[in-house]
Amino acid sequence: MSDSLDTTLSKVKRGPNRASYDKTTALEIIDASLMCHIGQTKEGQVFVTPTCHWREGDYFYWHAHSKARNVKGPTDTPEKVCINVSLLDGLVMARSAMHHSVNYRSVTLFGVPELIDDKEEKVRQFKIFLDKVSPGRWEQLRPVNDNEIKATGLVRIKIEEASVKMRAEPPVDDPEDYNWPVWAGVIPMDRTWGEYQQDPKQPTAHTLPIPPTAF
Amino acid sequence: MSDSLDTTLSKVKRGPNRASYDKTTALEIIDASLMCHIGQTKEGQVFVTPTCHWREGDYFYWHAHSKARNVKGPTDTPEKVCINVSLLDGLVMARSAMHHSVNYRSVTLFGVPELIDDKEEKVRQFKIFLDKVSPGRWEQLRPVNDNEIKATGLVRIKIEEASVKMRAEPPVDDPEDYNWPVWAGVIPMDRTWGEYQQDPKQPTAHTLPIPPTAF
Incomplete structure (x- = not known):
């Protein structure tokens, strides 16, 4: 059995039937998503910033520019941030407007960001990000230099206080509505990579990179 | 010229060269996105909730369940929420790790949510959402009933304090790196609808709905 991420803070109040606290999930x-939203x-004013994560x-x-709001080091009053990662998987088309929904996978995390300042650890993490x-x-690129490492702020939170919400099923209509004469079902959303657009400034043709997963 | 959404709060601090305050954009x-993240x-604790918008x-x-945190009516201390809408458009593959990026379109909005309680206006808005x-x-569905309207909370903010950030271009590398022997360019992300999955509980075949735009 996988660890639980359930805490008072991460407890899901609305729609608990779609919630879990399973760490593996x-x-x-x-890992399946590239971008998250950090609150x-x-x-006293809330800010929500989209950013890439690994x-x-x-x-x-x-990571972010070292002067950015969301990678600032610890202050006098460390704040527990809230991060949401979500993937939209499809539209759920029901017989009544109110039972329309979306299929999705979502994780909400809480934690106090910890600044990573060690140069070697920063480079090691940047490689893990690029490998994702x-x-x-990474091995094919012009190596990183000291200025770049310095200019990039890196933070992390421990994944220990979080909730998962998911929906992955056909519409759930009121029993008396199933014969209503309208198409009902799921329209999946597919995310795929389009045709690679080589940089017009590339002087010669190069081997294409290994295609990454579509997040 | 389009209206500006620039305010002290919505002013973009990092990467101002990619920012604008153009209302039309x-x-x-x-309109091009289905989901947003509300902070x-x-x-005193921040929460970020993914939700659909129109x-x-x-x-x-x-909208949300009328008891949900994010559609609560005005309290004694009305809060200006922050909402981010973002669309990931592609991966930007540069010659150095640090110049890797993503192409994206993003809007960050601020406003105090206003609860909409009028029954007719709620139904009118739900139709606008479904039409999106x-x-x-909407016209094909089993009509909404009073309980459903009551159970659904509806809020809005005026779009008057916001910023836009976008990136839609090839990698921008250091001048001396353009000859580095690695593929560089953009890998676009395409969002498309997959094959419609009719509800297994649908007793007979029905005409498919008009395919919506892929958000």
């Missing part, structure tokens, strides 16, 4: 959703406050073990990482996007590419 | 991104606080004129709408997802479908 949470990690799968985190935090500044002088994971190593029990830690959830993100395009395995094998 | 913001409305286009809002708000409860007793728009009419200058107003941004969402699948034009012409």
Whole structure:
């Protein structure tokens, strides 16, 4: 049995039948998605910032310009941020407007960001991130330099307080509506990579990278 | 010239070269996406909730179970929520790790939610929402009833304080790196609808709905 991420804070209030606290499921959703939304406050005002994320073990990482709001180091009053990762999987078309829904996978995480300042660890993490996007590419690139490492802020939270919400099923209509004469079912959303667009400034043709998974 | 949504709060601090406050652009991104992320606080703790949204004129709408955190009516201390709408459009593969990026369209909105309690207006808005997802479908459905209207909370904010961030271009590498021997360019992300999955509980075949746009 997998670990539970259930806490008072991560307890799902609405639609608990679609919720779980299963760590394995949470990690799968985190790995399957490239972008998350980070919520935090500044002088009492909420800000939500979309950003790319990755994971190593029990830690959830993100990076940004070292001066950015969402990678600032610890302050006098460390804040527990809230991060949501969600994947839209399809439209659920029911017989009544109110039973329309979406199929989705979503994880909500809470934690106090921990700044990673060690140079070697930062580079190691950046490679893990790039390996998620395009395995094998890191080794082909112009190596990172000190200025780039310094200019990039890196933070993480431990994945220990979180909830999962998912829906992956046909519409659930009121029993008396199943004969209503309208098409009902699921329209899946597919995410795929389109045709690669080589940089017009590329002087010569190069081997294409290994195609990454579509997040 | 289009209206500006620029305010002290919506001013973009990081990457201002990718930012704008153009209302027409913001409305286009809002309409092109189905889901947003709403940030708000409860007793000082930030929560980020993914939800579906729609728009009419200058107003941004969402709904939820009438008891849900994110559609609660005005309290003694009305909070200005932050909402982000973002669409991932592709991976930007550069010659150095640090210049990798994503192409995207993103809008960040601020506003104090206004509860819509009028029954007729609620139904009118639910139809606008369904028309966004699948034009012409509302008229085919089993009509909404009073309990459903009551159980669904509806709120809106005026679109007047917001910022747009976008990236839609090839990698921008350091000048001396353009000859580095690695493929560089953009891998576009395509969102399409997969094969419709008719509800197994559907007793007879029905005409398929008009395919909605892929959000």
